[in-house]
Amino acid sequence: MATSAKTLIILGASGDLTARLLLPALGQLLTRDPGRSLHLLGADRRQLGRADWLARVKGSFAEADAAGPAVDTLLAGTEYRAVDVTRPEELHALLDACTGTPVLYFALPPAVTASVCAALAELTLPAGTTLALEKPFGVDEAAAVRLNAELHALVPEEQIHRVDHFLGRSTVNNLVGLRFANRIFEPLWNNNHIAAIDIIYDEQLGLEGRAGYYDKAGALVDMIQSHLLQVLAVLAMEPPSTLGAQDVRDAKGLVLRATRLRGGSPVRSSRRARYTAGTIEGTRLPAYVNEAGVDPARGTETLAELTLEVDTWRWAGVPFTLRSGKAVGARRREIVITFKPASWVPAGLTGSHEPTVLRISLAPDLMSLELNVNSEDDPDLLRRAALTASFGAGQLLAYSEVLGAMFDGDPTLSVRADAAEECWRIVAPAVAAWRADRVPLEEYAAGSEGPPRWPSTAVAEAETDQ
Ligand code: NDP
Secondary structure, eight states: OOOOOEEEEEETTTSHHIIIIIHHHHHHHHHHOTTOOEEEEEEESSOOOHHHHHHHHHHHHHHTTOOSHHHHHHHHHOEEEEOOTTOHHHHHHHHHTOSSEEEEEEOSOHHHHHHHHHHHTTSOOOTTOEEEEOSSOSSSHHHHHHHHHHHHTTSOGGGEEEEOGGGGSHHHHHHHHHHHSOTTTGGGSSTTTEEEEEEEEEOSOOOTTOHHHHHHHHHIIIIIIIIIHHHHHHHHOOOOSSSSHHHHHHHHHHHHHTEEEGGGOHHHHEEEEEEESEEETTEEEOOGGGSTTOOGGGOOOSEEEEEEEEOSTTTTTOOEEEEEESSOSSOEEEEEEEEOOOSOOOTTOEEOOOOOEEEEEETTEEEEEEEEEEOSSOTTEEEEEEEEEEOOOOSSOHHHHHHHHHHTTOGGGEEOHHHHHHHHHHHHHHHHHHHTTOSOEEEEETTSSSSTTOSOOHHHHHHHHO
16 A cells, blocks of 8 residues: 555664564564555664664564565665653654654653653644554553643644554454344344353463563553453444444444443452462463562552443443453463353253353454254254354454554554543552452462452353343
8 A cells, every 4th residue: 555655753662562563563564565655763762773773673574574675665764863752852853854754653661651742742743743652551540631631732633543452453353343244143242132241361471571561550451451441342332333433433432431340349340369480381480479570569460350331221231351361371362252041942952051152262363152052962962062263363463453554544443532541440440449458469370270260250140130
């Protein structure tokens, strides 16, 4: 696709996000879509020569098998500047060096982002400047409101991309087709037929040396406040009239505005836990509190679970359980939609009377519909069977999708200001209860399934509520 020339300025260019996620995604995007005219300008506080910078970019591009004329052109022209990104005059010089419309990507710790916004307020930004901000967007609702006001003083909302790369994941996008282009699901997608929804993202990885960020964030902010609430919004939104940014983001905004902790009770509707030493696939992990850089007194959770309600006509009474944990034995990244039991089953049918379950796996990208069917050798005996279909992994990495939309000026895949604030509002009662120690910090051994009695009892609760 041919688009107008853009210069991607990465602030925080020598950091972890840039090397592991942004640059590979950029390389992949240019490989698949070589018509783009893109320049890359790296900036950070670390002194780095051009040769070092080029080696970093090439190393990240190699990870994504990036190649081709657009990649070569970008590599030939890329530059790195050692700057203090919080000083207006240094930012001015960066913007001056742009050969296309600037896309300023804040790949920086959140506290530094706030200082950069203050410095940018002293400048006149070139027309069309795009600002890209990473999660976490602020540290609470009040901070998100303040940051939004600062950003809106710089550029219009459509030019602000609050990045949540889960919105670029192919299966999250496929939810729209699955829900709205299939008559079999659309009439059932409500509280008349659905008993409970779980959105689970458990990973085997431990801290991986990221204590500086993670020990302040924890599982709740790292995964639930951002990514999993975005998945919930796409899963639960009303059909948008079009797939344009305004309609989709309006629909998601309505869902988030109606979402709160189930029963309004953080004690009953939230759980937190932290891993102790254990073994995952033969690798020994130390206890979280013994990882380098962790302050045990902070009481940071490595596994969090919230049960939410979406207080709308469609969803009243359906528990939405969002859970994410690190160092969990079995990697599980899926949406589980549990339907209510069949309203009537002929007498004499024995065996499985389990409810129908639709599992949508975010990695690998597939879905599976679990049903009761008659057994081959005994027609009176019900057994479980699963219809499984692959969505197929997307052609692009999630970050490539997000970057592509950003360069095209399409904010559909980014989080709008109101949604960013709502997500903090939703988790705030749990954050307050955890800080006040009103919810115990449980423990689980690394490599286990999580603390006892998990996963949640949401389905059982929904059934007893009927
Ligand atoms: P880093 O801690 O690696 O910091 C990014 C860069 O910012 C580093 O080069 C760092 O320099 C620089 N920096 C740190 N403090 C300052 C300061 N006071 N003034 C100027 N520069 C500073 O962060 P990440 O790259 O991991 O993350 C960046 C953003 O992306 C964060 O908001 C994070 O939450 C988000 N994010 C990160 C992900 C990841 O996997 N890393 C995933 C998703 C989101 P130095 O090295 O010298 O400290």
